[in-house]
Amino acid sequence: MSSLRPIDFRFIEELVEFVRGRGYVLHFSDASFSEFFATELDIDIDDAIYADDGGSKGKRLRCFLRKVDNATAARTLQAMWEYRREHLYSTGTTDPVANAEGRFLTLIAKLNGEASPASDVPPKRAFNTEQMAGLRSELYELRNLAPQPRGYAFEAFLKRAFDLFGLQTREPFRNIGEQIDGSFLLDDQIYLLEAKWVQQPVGVETLHAFHGKLDKAAWTRGVLVSYNGFSADGLAAFGPAKRLICVEGRDLYDAFERQVPLADLLRAKVRRAGETGAPFVPFTALFP
Known part of the structure; x- marks a missing residue:
């Protein structure tokens, strides 16, 4: 399981919920959220193992990040950061999160620097x-x-x-x-x-x-x-x-x-x- 703490999850929620509100992830629809994980990460985010907290995109993301190892969590957050940055640029939106990039880089450095036990159930591949x-x-x-x-x-x-x-x-x-x-x-x-x-x-x-x-x-x-x-x-x-x-x-x-x-x-x-x-x-x- 990852070493993310409650304070880290609150920051992640700040990063992804500003577009559509609580429970959403950026401007993803259900279909595009699944496609993002499938194409960018080759992971099936719709696997029932990530629905312990509920079926919303925000809850699935939180459950996923909690269950996977640090390396997978870091890789996922980095891919999502790039998607977020492109959204801000294309819409001409000023980042609403204070010192977002500095705090994000600190979080990634922590994940990459700390070993975590391997997940009992590795992420299911989206497809072969x-x-x-x-x-x-x-x-x-x-x-x-x-x-x-x-x-x-x-x-x-x-x-x-x-x-x-x-x-x-x-x-x-x-x-x-x-x-x-x-x-x-x-x-x-x-x-x-x-x-x-x-x-x-x-x-x-x-x-x-x-x-x-x-x-x-x-x-x-x-x-x-x-x-x-x-x-x-x-x-x-x-x-x-x-x-x-x-x-x-x-x-x-x-x-x-x-x-x-x-x-x-x-x-x-x-x-x-x-x-x-x-x-x-x-x-x-x-x-x-």
């Missing part, structure tokens, strides 16, 4: 970068298969990819005579999953058909994955998102390329659907 690259290559290679085996291979590929990010998938099953490609859990919500690899972008008929399956279980949401995307006319005719979000093949390629966990991609799509009513928002609009 080699596996992410492998998934991207595997998805690309599926294009070489004939249509029927490609469809089955696409379903199996999605199951492996979702399982890699802890989404607890279930195998395909039948519900009142209808084939469902599978289901998974995201933030304790059950989602039905349907995968399509057809020549043309998916249209309104497929969207309505899948949504009809969701209507048979009032507590279920759905994710429709179409490798070749969705037609603009079909999305317009379908109307506002109800309990359905859409993912296209390009989203998957971009997530693997940018090393964004699939759970974070889905959370961003769910949130944007709730905010705008759009069942499909591309990766590039969610993670510019």
Whole structure:
């Protein structure tokens, strides 16, 4: 565990809570906070081990810094300091914390100068970068298969990819005579999953058909994955998102390329659907 003291945590809170208030960390959203830890530090800050004090970003950060060793705490704070400094510069904001840099450097020097016992549970890596690259290559290679085996291979590929990010998938099953490609859990919500690899972008008929399956279980949401995307006319005719979000093949390629966990991609799509009513928002609009 780190050797950070209560007075150190009060200073860290001063550094990160001035933008949005207590419980927040700078101007991070939930998705960008997770992405920051994943891309900058290769750490899964959403691991339940860091939620002992609660689920807010501030509480997760405090729990994380308390549990890790001094070297990891110092590395994390240095990365966050750079992010904070860039925010102050880009917004033209004067640092509201008195002697922030001097106090920060003193804290880092203390962490780097003091040995601490190794954490019983080392930080969980956000993901395996080699596996992410492998998934991207595997998805690309599926294009070489004939249509029927490609469809089955696409379903199996999605199951492996979702399982890699802890989404607890279930195998395909039948519900009142209808084939469902599978289901998974995201933030304790059950989602039905349907995968399509057809020549043309998916249209309104497929969207309505899948949504009809969701209507048979009032507590279920759905994710429709179409490798070749969705037609603009079909999305317009379908109307506002109800309990359905859409993912296209390009989203998957971009997530693997940018090393964004699939759970974070889905959370961003769910949130944007709730905010705008759009069942499909591309990766590039969610993670510019």
